[in-house]
Amino acid sequence: MNAAFGFLALVLHLGLMLAAAPILIGAIRKLKARLLARTGPPIIQPWRDLAKLAQKQPVLAENASWLFSAAPAAAFAATLAAAALVPSFALGMTTAPASDLLVIGGLLALARVILALAGMDVGTAFGGIGSSREMMYASFAEPALVLVIFTLALLAGGTNLDAIAGLLVGGSQGLRVSLALALLAILALALVENGRIPIDNPATHLELTMVHEAMVLEYSGRHLALIEAAAALKLLVWLGLIAAIFAPFGIAPAGAPPVAWLIGLGAWVGKIAVLGVALSAFETSIAKMRVFRVPEFLGIAILFAMLAVVFLFVSQGFA
Amino acid sequence: MTALFLPAMAALVSALLALAVASAVAADANRAHLAAMGSLGICGLGVILSTGFLLTGGQADGLTIGVGLPGMPLHLVLDGLSGAFLVLLMLAGVAASAAALDDHGAYRATAPFFPAFIAGMALTLLAGDGFALLLGFEVMSIASFALVLTDHRTPEVRSAALLYIGVATVGAVCLVAALGLLSFGGDFSFAVIRAHPPEGWRATAIMVLTLIGAGSKAGLVPLHVWLPPAHAAAPGHVSALMSGAMTKIALYVLIRLMFDLCGPGQPIWxxxxxxxxxxxxxxxxxxxxxxxxxxxxxxxxxxxxxxxxxxxxxxxxxxxxxxxxxxxxxxxxxxxxxxxxxxxxxxxxxxxxxxxxxxxxxxxxxxxxxxxxxxxxxxxxxxxxxxxxxxxxxxxxxxxxxxxxxxxxxxxxxxxxxxxxxxxxxxxxxxxxxxxxxxxxxxxxxxxxxxxxxxxxxxxxxxxxxxxxxxxxxxxxxxxxxxxxxxxxxxxxxxxxxxxxxxxxxxxxxxxxxxxxxxxxxxxxxxxxxxxxxxxxxxxFFAIRRWTVAGERRAPAWDCGFGAPPAWLPFGDPATQYGGASFAQPLRRALGTSLMAAREKVDMPDPGDLRPASLTVTLADPSAAYLFAPSGRLRDRLAEYADRMQLLTIRSTLAVMFIALLVFLIAIAGLQHL
Structure with missing residues (x-):
């Protein structure tokens, strides 16, 4: 029975993630527009864009290889696999035993590397500049991510996300300085990984100021639809990850009846909404930074994460 | 059944050595093919044997062969640790030998060293005493040095090989010293050493010497400087074996000395x-x-x-x-x-x-x-x-x-x-x-x-x-x-x-x-x-098939509107792609300036000046700058001092020799009391 529930929860979870990801992008855009006193496009505009792009044939560069055509689907699949591992409304999904935080980080890295390779495939300067900068950001983001995972593993005794969320939802750990520091670090990471302001600007029209968008500049048609859907899904995965770790309340525990899922769903929507509003407000109030300031920004994230670990060492007297 | 694995592996090592000799005396045209084909077969057998050994439980087994130094027969041992590394070595050996078959006549001169290289590595793994270990390790060093020199007409290859053999010599000296300190009552066999693990300063000295001796071969900092040029200079199949297997053999020596022979009683630090x-x-x-x-x-x-x-x-x-x-x-x-x-x-x-x-x-x-x-x-x-x-x-x-x-x-x-x-x-x-x-x-x-x-x-x-x-x-x-x-x-x-x-x-x-x-x-x-x-x-895949329109069109790259290159610049266009140096730029600026002393020099001609502009990037590995360069200078200075000895008068020369003899005797007397 539990196995059947777990599988049902997984299917519903994936459906929810896929449906909600473009809506989240639309909602953030709408809110940012309202904050700037513009009307903004409707919230379902990203879905309309995807539907329109899906009906357009891609225009490939003359020397584009099979890798260029296969990359959007592969990157989307890797992001989808990561999404299957991050719980939203219920713990104990079929994928729960495999939902290791390092694996989730690895799957997101896989998607990033695939797109970075595709950026180099046509051999244009914009693709190269985007790929090289994306990989530099990743180099500084990875240590911060691993240190956040280190903190959580010290608290929960393992790196399994499902187990960590299950433990933290019990509240036995209480409020901890380490968790607060780790939260700061992971928020900075989420901004970098998703190419949000102040790191990168997904909405700019000046290619030189872009990183992620420069990397995928040559894409069009259904390929572009997949890439945009993957980017939206990745943002939702990151927000879901933050919610599952740092605000796990309300989530249905493993083996709970489907009624508890409704509470979990409500809580999840609320958490994502709060994070989305915070993201919109933050993006509206800050300017984009220079490319070579980003390592410093991430250096602060690494510092916070390292402080989180060291605080744990000192406070728990781990020995 | 299990007792057969070690003699069989020893036979494979001898077969590899015989193959090295055979291919050395073979006719020029057949040499490379013979060495590659033979190594392929022997390594294939080795994969089967070593995997079988591990699957049957990896019970340790010993063998004594009556060759070696006078009064010191060679001990061979096959246990779980050497078995695991043998699997790794033989797999890499099979692949490298198969690749060596595709040789386009370039590997002929150094072909006999190829089986010798594998034999040296296998002997290191099978060694059951200090002498066999060093023998295997040095055969491996020298054979790989020769293989690196395959393309010896290129100056970069020669300098890479020289740096390699220099570091290898330093490493060998440290390993000899480490094994000397490990030996118990003049017995170098691992079984005896294991029964009497070193303690105190001797253990610490052994650890430091092992880290230098085996670490230099494995490519551990700060003695890794030789590795990138040497591995790059060797032919493809040799680099594969050097990077894939030889570095692991060095790690095996490190594990054998620090985990096994020094015993579990060492401190946590x-x-x-x-x-x-x-x-x-x-x-x-x-x-x-x-x-x-x-x-x-x-x-x-x-x-x-x-x-x-x-x-x-x-x-x-x-x-x-x-x-x-x-x-x-x-x-x-x-x-x-x-x-x-x-x-x-x-x-x-x-x-x-x-x-x-x-x-x-x-x-x-x-x-x-x-x-x-x-x-x-x-x-x-x-x-x-x-x-x-x-x-x-x-x-x-x-x-x-x-x-x-x-x-x-x-x-x-x-x-x-x-x-x-x-x-x-x-x-x-x-x-x-x-x-x-x-x-x-x-x-x-x-x-x-x-x-x-x-x-x-x-x-x-x-x-x-x-x-x-x-x-x-x-x-x-x-x-x-x-x-x-x-x-x-x-x-x-x-x-x-x-x-x-x-x-x-x-x-x-x-x-x-x-x-x-x-x-x-x-x-x-x-x-x-x-x-x-x-x-x-x-x-x-199915979502794409179901919900998106099929097909695609080809057109010139968009590239933000950059046009196609003019017809008179057919290869000027590829140079506008992102290259290796341009891809490296973000990391070079963010990390390279501090960690690798990366410097960019832009030479921009004045307006009206027709010479081309240029960008020069310099990098320095910190270990090369702070360890290798000073030690090179030290060596030069010592050589200068040593040179002066040649100009001494006959009386001073005799005095120097006498003092040296005296110091030597005092040292021996002191060591015997130790």
């Missing part, structure tokens, strides 16, 4: 030097892999990175074993072995592919390659598989190895006090940085050399290599995928080695489908992740 050197090496190697301009130097720098990661695992295992945390020691040691195995496979694959590319495109320089994905399609697929392992992306063997190593570091804080805990925290951050740098280096390597448009006519005319090379590449790629999908099974195969070094029982951390940090917890389920990825891919 023994793990710290390995962790520190490993973490620093991982970051430096990863960063350097992003800066180098030659595909094989990039790969060799990444070897420094991966050896660093393995060394961190070994350090944690050593400390955990001293703290009686057997489970954690087994996790760390298993991770190190698993990563060593995965690295041996994917790095051999990448070096063989680099060799094939060099032959096909006539160059190893990133700024002369490009667009090979359309011209060498089969090779490119193999390279992508290898590079995924190098970047530690799931579900490859590289990810499984780094996952276990990271789990070990995350669990390691309970070994020691606050100092050790902070070291673990910093090591975890540096390992993550190294892994991300490796991914960046892989994107740069493939993006510049295999994707894009060809940057030279030779690259535009490249084709896939011949069948033996493709078979070797495909075999290594298949094994890499298998290790990635079933890391638990590989750990099961390596269980005798893990048990031998850490005392842990088999199967503590691995089922067939899952490797776990703790026995009662979920871990990394590689097949499950592969299935999830596969299902996601299938779902995306």
């Amino acid at each position: 023994w793990g710290a030097p390995l962790v520190i050197l490993g973490a620093v090496g991982a970051v430096l190697g990863g960063l350097r892999a992003n800066m180098e301009a030659d595909i094989k130097t990039v790969l060799a720098s990444s070897t420094v990175e991966h050896i660093g990661l393995i060394a961190v695992g070994l350090g944690v295992a050593l400390a955990a074993r001293s703290a009686d945390l057997t489970g954690l020691a087994a996790l760390a040691f298993g991770g190190a072995l698993l990563h060593a195995m995965a690295h041996a496979l994917f790095k051999s694959l990448l070096f063989l592919a680099a060799g094939a590319t060099q032959h096909a495109a006539g160059t190893r320089r990133l700024d002369r390659l490009g667009g090979l994905i359309a011209r060498m399609p089969k090779t490119t697929v193999m390279v992508l598989i290898g590079a995924a392992g190098l970047s530690a992306l799931p579900p490859t063997g590289g990810f499984a190895g780094e996952w276990s190593l990271m789990q070990a570091v995350i669990a390691a804080p309970r070994i020691g006090g606050l100092g050790w805990q902070i070291l673990m925290c910093v090591a975890a951050a540096m390992m993550a940085l190294a892994a991300a740098l490796a991914a960046s280096a892989a994107v740069r390597l493939i993006g510049v050399a295999w994707l894009g448009r060809p940057r030279s006519p030779r690259a535009a005319g490249a084709t896939d290599p011949g069948r033996p090379m493709l078979a070797a590449l495909a075999g290594l790629a298949g094994l890499s995928i298998a290790v990635g999908l079933f890391p638990g099974a590989v750990l099961g195969l390596l269980a005798p080695a893990i048990g031998f070094a850490t005392g842990a029982g088999p199967g503590a951390h691995a089922g067939a489908f899952m490797i776990a940090a703790q026995t009662d917890q979920p871990g990394y389920a590689a097949p499950a992740i592969a299935v999830v990825l596969g299902l996601a891919g299938a779902a995306v």
Whole structure:
């Protein structure tokens, strides 16, 4: 029975993630527009864009290889696999035993590397500049991510996300300085990984100021639809990850009846909404930074994460 | 039955040595073919034998051969640890020999050294006493030195080989001293040494000497400087063996001396030097892999990175074993072995592919390659598989190895006090940085050399290599995928080695489908992740078929509106692509300026001046700048002093000799009282 529930929860979870990801992008855009006193496009505009792009044939560069055509689907699949591992409304999904935080980080890295390779495939300067900068950001983001995972593993005794969320939802750990520091670090990471302001600007029209968008500049048609859907899904995965770790309340525990899922769903929507509003407000109030300031920004994230670990060492007297 | 494995392996070593002699006296035309074909067969047998040995439980077995120094017969021993490394060596040997069949007549001069090289490595693994170990190690050094010199007419190759043999000599001297300190009452056999493990200052001295002696060969910082040029200078199949196998043989010597012969009674801090050197090496190697301009130097720098990661695992295992945390020691040691195995496979694959590319495109320089994905399609697929392992992306063997190593570091804080805990925290951050740098280096390597448009006519005319090379590449790629999908099974195969070094029982951390940090917890389920990825891919594929319009159109690249190049600049256009130096720029500015003293000099002509502008980038490995350069100057100064002795008068010369004799006698007298 539990196995059947777990599988049902997984299917519903994936459906929810896929449906909600473009809506989240639309909602953030709408809110940012309202904050700037513009009307903004409707919230379902990203879905309309995807539907329109899906009906357009891609225009490939003359020397584009099979890798260029296969990359959007592969990157989307890797992001989808990561999404299957991050719980939203219920713990104990079929994928729960495999939902290791390092694996989730690895799957997101896989998607990033695939797109970075595709950026180099046509051999244009914009693709190269985007790929090289994306990989530099990743180099500084990875240590911060691993240190956040280190903190959580010290608290929960393992790196399994499902187990960590299950433990933290019990509240036995209480409020901890380490968790607060780790939260700061992971928020900075989420901004970098998703190419949000102040790191990168997904909405700019000046290619030189872009990183992620420069990397995928040559894409069009259904390929572009997949890439945009993957980017939206990745943002939702990151927000879901933050919610599952740092605000796990309300989530249905493993083996709970489907009624508890409704509470979990409500809580999840609320958490994502709060994070989305915070993201919109933050993006509206800050300017984009220079490319070579980003390592410093991430250096602060690494510092916070390292402080989180060291605080744990000192406070728990781990020995 | 089990007693047959060691004599059979010893026979294989002798067969390899005989093959070396046979190919040396063979006719010029047949030499390379004979050496490659023979090594292929012998290494194939070796794979079967060593795998069989591990599968039947890896019971230790000894053998004494009446050759060697007077009064000192050679002891050979085959146990779980040497068995595990033999599997690795023989697999790399099979692939390298198959690739050597595709030789285009270039390897003829040094072909006899190839089987001798493998024989030396195998003898090192089978050694049961200090002399056999040194003999094997030195045969390996000298044979590989000769193989590096295959293309000896190029000055860079000669200087790389000289640097290599110099560092190898320093390492050998340290190993001799370490084994001398280990010996008990003049007996060098491991069984005797094991019964009388060293203590106090002697143990510390042995550790330092081993770190220098074996670490220099493995490519541990700060003695890694020789490795990128030497591995790059050798022919492809030799570099594959050097990076894939020889570095691991050096690690085996390190494990044999520090884990086995020094005994489990050493203090916890023994793990710290390995962790520190490993973490620093991982970051430096990863960063350097992003800066180098030659595909094989990039790969060799990444070897420094991966050896660093393995060394961190070994350090944690050593400390955990001293703290009686057997489970954690087994996790760390298993991770190190698993990563060593995965690295041996994917790095051999990448070096063989680099060799094939060099032959096909006539160059190893990133700024002369490009667009090979359309011209060498089969090779490119193999390279992508290898590079995924190098970047530690799931579900490859590289990810499984780094996952276990990271789990070990995350669990390691309970070994020691606050100092050790902070070291673990910093090591975890540096390992993550190294892994991300490796991914960046892989994107740069493939993006510049295999994707894009060809940057030279030779690259535009490249084709896939011949069948033996493709078979070797495909075999290594298949094994890499298998290790990635079933890391638990590989750990099961390596269980005798893990048990031998850490005392842990088999199967503590691995089922067939899952490797776990703790026995009662979920871990990394590689097949499950592969299935999830596969299902996601299938779902995306069918969604595309169902909901999107099919077909595509071809047009010139958009490139933000840049037009096609003029007809009189057919090869001016490829130069506008992002190259290796341009891809490296963000990391060079962010990390290179501080860690590798990277400097950019822009020479911009004044307006009206017609000379071309230029950008010069200089890099210096900190170890080369702060260790190798000063020691070179010291050597010159000492040579100057020694020179003066030749100008002494006869009386002073006699006095010097007399004093030297006196000092020698006093030293002997002093040592006998010790």
